[in-house]
Amino acid sequence: MQHRKYPFVFGFLAVPVALYLTFVISPFAQAFYISMTSWRGFAPPKWIGFDNYRRLADDGTFWKAVQHNGILLLVLPLVTIALALLFAFLINVGGGSRSGTMSGVWGSKFYRVVFFFPQLLAVPIVAVLFQTVYRPNSSGLINGFLMKLGLEPVGFLINPKLALWAIIAALVWQCVGFYVVLFSAGMASIPKDIYEAAALDGAGGVTLFFRVTLPLLWDTLQVAWVYLGIAAFDAFAIVNVLSVDNGGPDGTTTVLSVEIYRNAFAFSRYGYASAMGVALFFFTLTFAALTLRVTRRESIEF
């Protein structure tokens, strides 16, 4: 294996590493530098130290965006994981036991296929789909229904109190199926005899769920939480396409990613946008570290 190894290794690595350095590593490294400059794109960047960060601290829009990311970070994983766990449990063990083996409810295969489908749709497509679902007159799916019942139409995306929740609901709609499949795989790897033993001891569905399924699924839950947290920090496509005025009405749905994009490509404040990017980077890092620390517990071998 040793003959002429280095030319081969170099030949195989050269192109991928070069591409990766050019388009990924170098932009990331530059971002930290640009965040310390004032740069509008034409004249070369001017070094201003931490001024951008000081301005960030007083920027109301920035903190509003952070707050919305915070809400997303809390609500999106909580709702998605709760729904996905419930559905996965019903699909896999909801049918009760028969001759000692746990089985899913009737039609479980069908549900698994259908629930997963929205995951295949790109987020902007989902966003446009929900624009039509939420439309504030009789041509919207929900309001068409409400108005047939003689109720007032609801301005899901126009009402500042509702808009963020309507956006989160669309995200949940898209995400749940992926986690149903993920948790199903986790549940399938739990040995059936644990369920049998618990059922023989008289444990009902609820007890089985909280005492058997949940503890044994902990590692998968942790992964799900991190994934959804990262999605909550992003949220660019859904907010940019679904909300009124890219983060409106009146900034009530804006998130960091949208503000970064707006500052960079609408206002040409490259330095300031990069400072926001660095802030987002540290938020993400803190979140990941915290999640892994807080949720760490002894893993159960089975």
Add this chain to the structure above:
Amino acid sequence: MTIETQRATSPSRHSTPDRGKPSTRSEARILSRLGQVALILWALVVIGPILWTFLASFKNTAEIFSSPWTLPAELRLENWSRAWTKAHVGRYFFNSVIVVGLSTFGTMLLGSMAAYVLARYTFIGNRFVYFLFVSGLAFPPFLALVPLFKVVQNFGLLNTYTGLVLVYIAYSLPFTVFFLSAFFKTLPGSVAEAAVIDGCSHTRLFFQVMLPMARSGMVSVTIFNIIGQWAQYLLPVVLMTSADKYVLTQGIAQISVNAGYEADWSGLFAALSMSILPMIIVYAFFQRQIQAGLTAGAVK
């Protein structure tokens, strides 16, 4: 294991009374029924908007407003042809297929080459290069947005397929290398040794022996990359600013904005249907592989 299960549970209560107390049995049955209802409701929530979009794509504007819940009076295929040509869905579709096709191919080729070398050859700097790739998983792309735009601009690659394809490849490498190098490590070494003794070169060994052996892993990551790149929105929005180069996600978002001005709702529904339908067809055929491929990163 389905209908019979439901039926079999009730008699089993009488025949084997020692299987738990009757109260927990009936409690379990009620829960099972409630669970069934919850599942049906969610299935309706998922299917409802999609089905409704398809119905609306054949209606005219008056029908969309007056009877949103009925079948279309006639199949107005002109909505679809209008969306395909006038709203340029065809063009956007073509752009997406070109970009995703080339970049997935490039990602798999370059990613598997790098992963293979990193997984099966010891050399100075191996760990460094590996961690360089894997660290890319931790960075949010928003951090790099401004410099990335400038880098692509300096190469003169803004608004070009080449530029977008190269950027897609670069941003898909971390996961691809991470996943495939773990996969190459699991392959047995004996076959490779035998091939080398027979005088096989390193390059031929990779393409003719190792790559075919890694097929299942390659399939998973390919699916993962195709779906990820097909859904990409941020990078094209930044790098493809001229309308004739838009990919499908950008295009649909644009059509939605225009539909607001022109009040062409049926055209929007047709465009939406067109972007959803291929996914349904592909999913119907490769449902198992797609679920496995997309969840591959999360399940060990």
